Amino acid sequence: MSTSIPLIESLYESNFRRKSDSVFRRVPAYVCDSCLNFSGNSYLALQDCREVIDEAARLSGDIFSGNMASRLISQSSPLYDLLESELADWKKCESALVFNSGYAANVGIIQAICDRHTDIFCDRLNHASILNGSLLSGARLLRYRHNDMGHLEELLHNSSSRHRLIVTDTVFSMDGDCAPLADICELGERYRCAVMVDEAHAAGIFGDSASGLVEDAGVESAVHIRMGTLSKAVAGLGGFFAGSAEIRDYLVNNASSFIYSTGLPHSILAFNLAAVRYIRKNPHLGKRLLDKAVKLREAFVSIGLDCMNSTTQIVPVLAGSAERALELSSFLKTHGISAPAIRTPTVPKGTDRIRFSVHLGIEDDDVESVFQIMRKIIANIHPTPPA
Ligand SMILES: Cc1ncc(COP(=O)(O)O)c(C=O)c1O
Known part of the structure; x- marks a missing residue:
């Protein structure tokens, strides 16, 4: 095959540069069971918890098939409704909407609710999916220094847009520190900004009912969009929105990663539901x-x-x-x-x-x-x- 195509050549050159700088990524080999594993995100070790597995098997019965199309075209698992009710109840929100991954949830939510008339205020250390959703939306992206409320306020003060969103991880995935949610929510209220949080690394761990840092900080009423993933403490697969029924309806109509992608298989939904129920029983x-x-x-x-x-x-x-x-x-x-x-x-x-x-x-x-x-x-x- 010819390698003299400029676009393809540029890919090879990029690989070469990354290798020289020791930043070339490789998919690691399978981690053997005897290895002491500090590399996963299954914080509660539910991936092989007998009680969760048995409950997942009971919930899935003998159906292991996937959905046949996007959920808007053909929904084939009754477990979606049960899972979304469970998540809404856990987060004490009106409603929830499940996406195929946490990544798809962040990209889909932000792309849907923001456009070129929106200013997005984003912590510099937020997850890549938040950044990618922001870029896809066409909004003006204003990144504030990590957890720096003075910088966030300065950016808010200088913004003249009517539509504004502050978005932050609650637990930062690579640093293991927490966002100052009370301060962020206070600024949100003062500057009439919508507030969105990503609870990927906090759900299952923080709060009296383990629903996350929003619960722990007591700021439920000041957060408009709560995003979570089912792939960390829950040890399953998927992501979700929790918030008002109106916003859920809006996302169903506008979030591309929800509309144009086939839903999750029944067996995965069963595992997700069993694990969320287990966490709620063991907060x-x-x-x-x-x-x-x-x-x-x-x-x-x-x-x-x-x-x-x-x-x-x-x-x-x-x-x-x-x-x-x-x-x-x-x-x-x-x-x-x-x-x-x-x-x-x-x-x-x-x-x-x-x-x-x-x-x-x-x-x-x-x-x-x-x-x-x-x-x-x-x-x-x-x-x-x-x-
Ligand atoms: C903060 C944060 N948000 C979103 C995601 C994406 O979640 P998922 O792995 O379910 O796609 C991750 C994954 O690492 C994350 O760390």
Whole structure:
């Protein structure tokens, strides 16, 4: 095949540059069961929870088929209605709408509700799907410095658009810190802005009924759009909107990723529903998870590692360069620990890191072993760049 086509050549050149800069991404090999896995997002370890699996099997009966078309054309699973009622009830909202992934939910919601007359105020560290939805909508995108309320207010103050949206992750996926929701909502109210939050890494963990950080911060009435995913603590697949019935109707009519994509299979909906019900029956699991994360973080900090501003189950260890992050991650792998190197462009240059994602499958002994291994590793390679 000819490679002298300029467009194709430019792809090869991009790959080459990424390899030279140690930021080339590869799909990792299957993580064996004997590996101590800190790389997943199934925080409550529900992917192999017997009670959830049995309930999912009961709910799906002997139907394992997928839907036949987009949900607007042909909805083939009664579980969609049950799941959406369960989610709305959990979030104490009028209604919910399930999308095929969290990514599809963010892109679909933002593309639908914003247009070129809208100003979107977006935290710099928000997830890529929020950024992509914003770009797709054609809105004016104003990114404020991470969690910097002074900067957000300055941008709001200078905006003359009537249609304004503030959007933030509640728990930041690569830093493990939390958005100041009370302050964001206060600014939202003062500047008559709609507020949208992404609870991907908070649902199942924070709040008395484990519905997320919005509940924990007591700001339910000031948040107009609550987005969540079914692929993290829930351990299934899908994403969702929770909010008013009017907004749900609007999304059904305008969100392209909902309208033009085939729905989820019945068996996945059964797993999602079983797992959400399980979490609602066991809302204390998040507290247990956060206690584990505190132990790991305190152990790392005690040997001089920089866990950034993490206060959640996501515990980053700053490496400072892509090469160093790769080196640390592969060292951990040789000791039977899977913890990914997170590099630019996923995180800002120079903040490359290892991301330890704590889950309930991690025992206290495991925390101790990973700590001892990290101690051994940093005696050989220093994890932060010399001052
Ligand atoms: C903050 C945040 N939002 C949205 C998503 C996308 O969710 P999903 O994996 O369900 O597509 C992710 C996934 O990593 C995420 O971290």
